[in-house]
Every structure is written in C-alpha cells, then in structure tokens.
Amino acid sequence: MDQRRLLLRILPIAIAGLVIFFQYSTSEKAVNEAGRTVHYALNPQQESALGLQSYQQVLSQSQTVTSGPEYEMVRRVAQRLAGATGDSAKKFDWQVSVVRSSQVNAFCLPGGKIVVYTGILPVAKTEAGLATVMGHEMAHATLRHGSERLLQQKATQTLMTGVQVSVGDMSYDQQRAVMGALGAGAQYGLLLPFSREHESEADAMGLRYMARAGYDPREAIEFWKRMSQSMAGGGKPPEFMSTHPSDATRIKDLERLLPAALNEYKPR
Helix, strand or coil: CCHHHHHHHHHHHHHHHHHHHHHHHCCEEEECCCCCEEEECCCHHHHHHHHHHHHHHHHHCCCEECCCHHHHHHHHHHHHHHCCCCHHHCCCCCEEEEECCCCCCEEEECCCEEEEEHHHHHHHCCHHHHHHHHHHHHHHHHCCHHHHHHHHHHHHHHHHHHHHHHCCCCCHHHHHHHHHHHHHHHHHHHHHHHHHHHHHHHHHHHHHHHHHCCCCCHHHHHHHHHHHHHCCCCCCCCHHHCCCCCHHHHHHHHHHHHHHHHHHCCCC
C-alpha cells in the first residue's frame, strides 16, 4: 500500500478519534453517587425534559390505575425510596404511575418519572420486594445512566463512521466484513459490558436505597430469585451476549453487598 493510500486509510479514523476526544472533553464530568467518574451527553435539565416527554407518551398509550391497594402500595414505596436517595436526586420531580398490564416490568425515566406495571406485583409479593425493583430502576435515573450511555453510543457511532470512510475504496463484501467485525467487537466488547456495569451499579445503589427507606435488603435476594424463576424458559442468552448480568451473578453480587446495606437498614 503506497503512502497516499495509507494516509487516506488512517486519516478518517484519526479525525474520528479527535471528534471523540472533543465529545468527551467538552461533556459534563462528575463523580456519581456510586463513586465512579463519568461523562454525560446531556445536562440534568435536558434529561428531565426528555424523561417527562417519554413519561407522558407512555401514559397516553396505557391504562393507568389511579386508586386501590395496588396503587397505594406503589405510591407508598416510591415516597419512601425517594426520601432515601442522595444529592443527585435533589432536583427530581418524582412522579409515579401504575399501569394495568401483564408485563413483568417497571422503569424510572430521567428526572424521576416512575412507571410500575401490575404484572410485576405478583413477583414482588411484598413491599420489600417491590422496593427492590423500584429502587433499582430509580438508581438508573439518579446515576444518570441514560445520559452516560448516550455519550458512549455517540462515540461508538463516530468511530464506526470513521472506519466506514476509511474502507470506502474496498469492495462491498470487504467493507461488510470489516464493519461487521467492528460492530460485533463494539457490541460484545464495549456496549454490552457497559450495560451490565450499569445494571450492577443500579443493583448496588438500589439495595442501599431500600435499606435506608426501612425495607429489609435481604428481601432483594429473594426477589431476584423469584424473578429468575418467573423468567425461566424464556431462553436467556449467555451473560456476555446480554445487557444484564446473569441471575447467578446478580444474586452473588447482592450477597456480597448485603453486609454494607444492612448497616444502613433501619426497620420502620
């Protein structure tokens, strides 16, 4: 390969590297509540605005529960957990809605907008079980995982674009092979491990939230065991191909974190 072709091959990737450096160097940098140094794509106001927009969209398309014991339990747990969050959630406008659905799911959007599906309540069984999953989802929001993940996705896309330009003189099959290999490497070597790290971080912080709120953190292990059983037969992929830690890894990590959480546990 002559020097000119070599330069044309390297230059787009080098430019992509400079753009990524700029993206990170100009982004907000902070130490999150879990003690990890992070960079964010959006500021808290932008995150909250997007969270509210998504929340309103979900509710407009759902059958919400606005009264009854299920509703009151979810509200009670949300209120206690919100009071147990740290400084990162001081400006959150916490809101919670219960959606009538068979989905075994709950989530918390940026800015503190929580949605709990009734399908998860039989798995939760108790308030402590519900506090486990809600604390986990609320931790995703307080730790601003969505904004952090968005920045990483932008950087990955920038790199992919640089490589695509770099191999533009190759045949279609060669380009497809290179981009496929790079995409797989980014997916399994970067994006999925990053997602699993967020899940584990939310588990750890959620455990602390529920303990501070007066819910026995030992119930978290029992909840995830029930969740594992409820999802059995679903054909889960191996951990390295998943956005979440395996059930065994998650439970083992929670058992390791339990003594510290018990130190913050004050029964009510």
